[in-house]
Amino acid sequence: MNYWLMKSEPGAFSIDDLALRPRQTEPWDGVRNYQVRNMLRDQMKVNDLAFFYHSNCTPPGVVGIVRIVREGYPDVTAFDPQHKHFDPTSNPQQPRWFMVDVQLVAKFPRMLSLELLKNCPELAGLQILRRGNRLSVTPVSAEHWNFILDLARK
DNA sequence: GCCAACGTTGGC
């Protein structure tokens, strides 16, 4: 079983938006980066867990946990000319972009801010803390996962 | 295959 961290701009899709969806489940669509595509398509498995991270907001940070409930399948938003994430180079016969479905597991009572995480020596090496990191999905080690979970319980 | 130009991300 793998652990992940998934970023979303709350102005586009927040953890509260996820909470309002039927079965609190939603496709994680719109990824247009090959490294992340490969993780979505090949590595994320049903029952993997991920931190839900709010990016590009004040303050950024981890706001809860989601579970992967459907493994990688073609991102249909790439096929829709009306859609913001339309990509004419992807088609149903040879899809270029993939997505997974995520289901809400828990929203933390308090956000764990990026600043808080940065101040934890135990989290050295966490990809989100690396300078210049721009990937919207990153793997999280079991050690880092458990440490962050402990922070959320405090 | 190189690399300059350009676009996007995302913290600050």
Add this chain to the structure above:
DNA sequence: GCCAACGTTGGC
């Protein structure tokens, strides 16, 4: 709004 980082594009 700024700008560092870095991915993508396309001319050559």
